[in-house]
Amino acid sequence: MAKNKKHIDDLFKDNLQGSQLPLDGSEWNRLFDELHPKKKKRFAWWWFGIGFLLVSALGLLYFTVNPTSTVSQTLVENGAALEENVNEKKENRSDKVEVEAEVETEGERVQNIENGGGTRTDVASKNSEQREKRKDKNSGGKSTEQAISKSTNAGGQSTVSKGNGTIPVKTQTPNTSGTARILLKRSDLISVLAKTAIDIPWRFNPYGAPLLTLDEQVDQRPTPFYITLDKMVDSLDIDKTFIEPYIGLSLGGSRLNQNLNSDILNYTTYRTRNESSGFLPNLGFDIGAGFKGMQIASGLKYLEKGQQNSPQFTYEIYDSVRRVDAHGDTTYPRYNYRDTTINNVPSPRYRYMSIPISIGKTFYEGDKFDLSAGINTNIQILIGGTGTILNDELSLMSVQRLSSFNRLSLTYGGYFSAGYAINDRMKLKLLVRYDADALDMMKHKDISQKMSGLGTDLSVQFKLKK
Amino acid sequence: MGKERNLASEQDIISACIDNDSRAQKMLFENYAPKMLGVCARYCSNMEDAKDALHEGFIKVFQRIENFKGTSTLETWMTRLMINTSIDHFKKSTKYLHFEDSEKVHEYGNDDTSYILNLEDDEEVRLSDLYKIIAQLPDGYRMVFNLYAIEGYSHNDIAKELKISTGTSKSQLARARMMLKKLVKEQLNIG
Numbered sequence: 308m309a310k311n312k313k314h315i316d317d318l319f320k321d322n323l324q325g326s327q328l329p330l331d332g333s334e335w336n337r338l339f340d341e342l343h344p345k346k347k348k349r350f351a352w353w354w355f356g357i358g359f360l361l362v363s364a365l366g367l368l369y370f371t372v373n374p375t376s377t378v379s380q381t382l383v384e385n386g387a388a389l390e391e392n393v394n395e396k397k398e399n400r401s402d403k404v405e406v407e408a409e410v411e412t413e414g415e416r417v418q419n420i421e422n423g424g425g426t427r428t429d430v431a432s433k434n435s436e437q438r439e440k441r442k443d444k445n446s447g448g449k450s451t452e453q454a455i456s457k458s459t460n461a462g463g464q465s466t467v468s469k470g471n472g473t474i475p476v477k478t479q480t481p482n483t484s485g486t487a488r489i490l491l492k493r494s495d496l497i498s499v500l501a502k503t504a505i506d507i508p509w510r511f512n513p514y515g516a517p518l519l520t521l522d523e524q525v526d527q528r529p530t531p532f533y534i535t536l537d538k539m540v541d542s543l544d545i546d547k548t549f550i551e552p553y554i555g556l557s558l559g560g561s562r563l564n565q566n567l568n569s570d571i572l573n574y575t576t577y578r579t580r581n582e583s584s585g586f587l588p589n590l591g592f593d594i595g596a597g598f599k600g601m602q603i604a605s606g607l608k609y610l611e612k613g614q615q616n617s618p619q620f621t622y623e624i625y626d627s628v629r630r631v632d633a634h635g636d637t638t639y640p641r642y643n644y645r646d647t648t649i650n651n652v653p654s655p656r657y658r659y660m661s662i663p664i665s666i667g668k669t670f671y672e673g674d675k676f677d678l679s680a681g682i683n684t685n686i687q688i689l690i691g692g693t694g695t696i697l698n699d700e701l702s703l704m705s706v707q708r709l710s711s712f713n714r715l716s717l718t719y720g721g722y723f724s725a726g727y728a729i730n731d732r733m734k735l736k737l738l739v740r741y742d743a744d745a746l747d748m749m750k751h752k753d754i755s756q757k758m759s760g761l762g763t764d765l766s767v768q769f770k771l772k773k
Numbered sequence: 774m775g776k777e778r779n780l781a782s783e784q785d786i787i788s789a790c791i792d793n794d795s796r797a798q799k800m801l802f803e804n805y806a807p808k809m810l811g812v813c814a815r816y817c818s819n820m821e822d823a824k825d826a827l828h829e830g831f832i833k834v835f836q837r838i839e840n841f842k843g844t845s846t847l848e849t850w851m852t853r854l855m856i857n858t859s860i861d862h863f864k865k866s867t868k869y870l871h872f873e874d875s876e877k878v879h880e881y882g883n884d885d886t887s888y889i890l891n892l893e894d895d896e897e898v899r900l901s902d903l904y905k906i907i908a909q910l911p912d913g914y915r916m917v918f919n920l921y922a923i924e925g926y927s928h929n930d931i932a933k934e935l936k937i938s939t940g941t942s943k944s945q946l947a948r949a950r951m952m953l954k955k956l957v958k959e960q961l962n963i964g
Binding site: 311313314319320326327329334335339341 | 799808891907922950
């Protein structure tokens with residue numbers, strides 16, 4: 308056969324210039340999605356936050372609203388009437404009549420008089436003198452709901468005065484030993500009690516509202532939460548009890564190891580083999596409080612994560628890099644420009660601002676020393692980076708390209724600390740902690756890069772209360 | 774529903790693409806994508822990179838199509854964009870491009886007669902084999918060879934494009950030719 312001489316350039320030019328390669332439909336779909344992006348409905352975290360704040364604000368408002376602001380002169384007058392009754396009860400102790408008062412919601416504001424045992428009958432008032440007094444006081448168009456009175460005669464019969472009339476109420480068969488229960492607003496009672504100067508023991512019940520008792524008996528029914536927050540806080544008497552707030556400064560560092568999980572075999576191999584962990588610093592401001600031997604602390608911290616490459620560090624990347632050629636075949640090219648080593652690769656560093664949160668318990672407390680242990684978490688925001696890492700193509704990628712990394716990071720861990728009280732206000736604390744990333748550092752579907760390791764902090768704490 | 778545009782001519786398609794008409798964009802893509810993938814595949818070492826470059830290239834085509842003045846054919850304009858995108862794609866993913874020293878060019882020879890192949894008259898070379906061979910070139914060699922031998926760039930243009938010296942461009946070309954000749958002989962039995 309005849310030979311045809313052809314320059315190597317022409318062999319490729321004649322065949323490849325203008326040549327076509329087949330495509331599947333996915334290419335257009337991918338392009339279309341980018342050219343005409345759908346507006347994604349993102350979860351409205353802002354609305355969630357606003358809703359939370361709104362609910363919190365409403366809750367605060369509810370608990371801090373002052374019910375005594377609605378006290379009118381009528382109540383005071385009615386309080387005087389009650390005072391008379393109380394005095395009467397004190398005088399008639401021989402009758403063993405007991406008075407109970409409890410916090411009451413407005414809707415249920417009725418009065419009920421009971422006598423122990425027997426059948427219920429409708430009985431008209433026979434203790435007219437005292438009732439008439441109260442009736443007169445309440446007859447000026449004032450709220451009948453708030454006009455509250457109680458009386459018990461010697462025979463145990465009871466009536467109710469409401470507003471401008473006397474309302475017969477159901478009572479049990481009178482006897483000489485009975486219990487009278489008055490249901491009225493706490494604010495009303497406060498007014499009354501202020502006048503009567505009766506020493507009322509305060510009790511804290513599990514439902515949150517203190518019960519007022521005029522005598523020994525207390526109604527144990529669940530009561531609505533109806534007490535002002537300031538009163539509640541006052542009743543805790545913080546200064547004399549257990550909360551010990553402090554502020555502090557801490558300086559420390561961590562030695563971290565990265566946990567790589569990658570579907571890209573070479574990537575995992577190189578990263579694991581070539582990178583060692585290093586000791587990197589952190590600096591923080593702490594604020595916390597002790598609470599019955601428990602400590603809760605938070606603050607703001609600057610910290611660095613990363614890997615420390617030695618000066619002799621090299622990336623040894625060569626022919627083993629897998630290639631998929633133009634026909635979809637997997638090949639391992641013999642000639643690859645990457646068959647070289649790259650020396651003195653700058654170590655990758657990641658800079659974070661962190662909000663640490665820890666909860667711990669003191670398990671030994673001496674005169675000067677104490678020992679504590681607890682759990683901690685960090686909410687971290689990536690703010691910068693330096694150095695280089697390998698990308699998934701085993702090429703070097705600058706860490707400064709923060710878009711390749713997840714900005715938010717979350718860690719979990721635990722700590723052990725030893726404290727030394729320099730004086731009654733200052734404490735020196737040495738802390739050893741373990742931290743582990745809960746979220747991936749890199750934005751890559753095939754690479755999971757997380758760091759974990761031990762760290763230590765030395766902090767100076769200043770108690771805000773002696 | 775708006776009335777569908779008439780996309781009978783290439784100019785109609787271009788006008789509709791300027792207006793972000795997805796039907797026109799699809800027509801343009803279907804008309805040119807296979808050929809443009811051929812261009813990208815020459816510059817990339819694997820099909821995944823070639824498809825990525827094609828994707829990026831078409832994004833640029835649709836973003837810049839209003840700049841197309843018609844001084845060349847649309848295909849030429851698009852080919853130029855695809856080449857630039859492939860080179861950019863290559864530069865982006867490869868921070869350290871390895872170009873060998875131009876002083877050693879004589880070792881490989883720069884005599885054009887060294888690269889003459891003897892083909893049988895009826896010898897057919899499969900396109901896929903040529904793509905496979907060119908993919909085996911180191912990235913630096915492949916860039917220079919494509920730009921010089923297939924696109925017809927001068928060494929000065931290549932030097933500017935790749936930010937290398939003309940000497941380096943020449944040495945890369947010589948090495949690429951040597952390697953190609955060797956690969957063609959080994960894999961296609963043409964020598």
